[in-house]
Amino acid sequence: MENSISIPASSRKERRSKPKKASAAKAVGRFNVPKIFLLLSITIGILLSFSLPLFNESDGQYHFVDATNMVGLTTDITSYGESASNWNGFSSVASAIQDRDYFDRYFVQKVHSADMSQLPRLNKISPILSFDYLGHLIPAAGVWLGYHIYPSMGIMIIVARLLQTFISSFVLYFIIKRLKGGQLLFAAVALSPTIMNQMASLSYDMTSYLFAAGIVAFAINACFREKLSFRLIAEMLVISLLSFFFLKTNLILFLVLFPILIIGLWLANRKPKDDLLKHEGVKQKFNRTRVLIAGLVAIVIILLIGQIITAKYGGIFSTLGRLLVNFTYFWGDGRLLSRNIMQVFASPLGLANHVPLYATALWFILIALIAFSEEKFIKSKWIAYSSLVLFLGGIAAVYYGYFAANYDSTPRGMILGQIAEIQGRYFTPSALLLPLIVGYKGFKLKVTSKASLVTMMIIVVILTNGLLVFGTWFSLINT
Helix, strand or coil, X not given: CCCCCCCCHHHHXXXXXXXXXXXXXXXXXXXXXXXXXXXXXXXXXXXXXXXXXXXXXXXXXXXXXXXXXXXXXXXXXXXXXXXXXXXXXXXXXXXXXXXXXXXXXXXXXXXXXXXXXXXXXXXXXXXXXXXXXXXXXXXXXXXXXHHXXXXXXXXXXXXXXXXXHHHHHHHHHHHHHHCCCCHHHHHHHHCCHHHHHXXXXXXXXXXXXXXXXXXXXXXXXXXXXXXXXXXHHHHHHHHHHHHHHHCCHHHHHHHHHHHHHHHHHHHHHCCHHHCCCCCHHHHHHCCXXXXXXXXXXXXXXXXXXXXXXXXXXXXXXHHHHHHHHHHHCCCCXXXXXXXXHHHCCCCCCHHHHCCCHHHHHHHHHHHHHHHHHCCCCECCHHHHHHHHHHXXXXXXXXXXXXXXXXXCCCCHHHHCCCCCCXXXXXXXXXXXXXXXXXXXXXXXXXXXXXXXXXXXXXXXXXXXXXXXXXXXXXXXXXX
């Protein structure tokens, strides 16, 4: 026909090829997970920054004093009714709220400067390359900016919260956007009340979480590579070096992911002739006896290293015994155990926030469902099972790190392995390892309704963060 329009073959090919270029962000049906995360993170972060009472994070006063020291604004917090040395909790904030003096005391009253050298703690600035210093860079910039807006403790803390919220939200947004697997899980963990509270605070725990998330995201993306390369190993070395400055000690264990990946990629790319089990000459050389001897030597080396590391807790067998009792017998303060479990996802200060217990259950169920809904992208059994060992090792590392070292003066529960104080927030980053475990193609269990999980995540995130604000304020008003 004369009026027909012919379409060039090249144009038809371009049209047909476009649908193949699907971004990772559109892997969850009609939902763009990175954008959903960014919207919720900034919105909830702003809400928490303004609405949560001051010092609604572990060691809140410590983080404020350290941040002000770094920018030359050392503050006399005793003028606000805070303790001179016990920098934790918000008992003075509670009394101000009950006396109807909260706004005038913390937001109208201007800060009084103090001599840093006279402080009972933090009487000098931490070394520049220490985690304590680097972890407080963003809060320090925030309190400085807040001071120049209006020099009151309340304004300084809120501005620092907002700055940390915006920077952390965008860093996590780009991490999630570049992820090739596990996007929804990363978004969910970051939107949990525990991490959102860190984001809307002056705590250095947020810096550590950001770096830990970056390490796991790097490991996940590396699993999609076909083979090892010099660039990949160089990147691992650089990240490992930076980790000693930006990670808390218990999260340094995440660096074990790198040798796991190197071995996994090597196993995936070796030629059949290099297979030790199939190569007849090598098989004869490495007979059972020699393998057994090598295994025994490895066990002895591991035990010796473990004995050195755990010497302050009575040695490796004493430490393992304490862990065993902790996980097999309910001993000690049940409230302490409950607070640590609640703090993993739902309640930043455990029972002090009065978040209902069902919120904790909701979060554990949500994380489990999301983990099993993620794509199966792990081909290597070695990577999957090694990541599982690392996940369990991360849990044990937190317990080990917070054992009570003095046997004579501690409660029996701590002597037998109970974790000291509330440390549940240090378990949270380990949840990011789940895609490397349940993402193994050999694990057949899978949740298919992923789009519904996005809706469920949004509901749980809004509900539980709302409960955090309500429970905290309701308890302070009615205490």
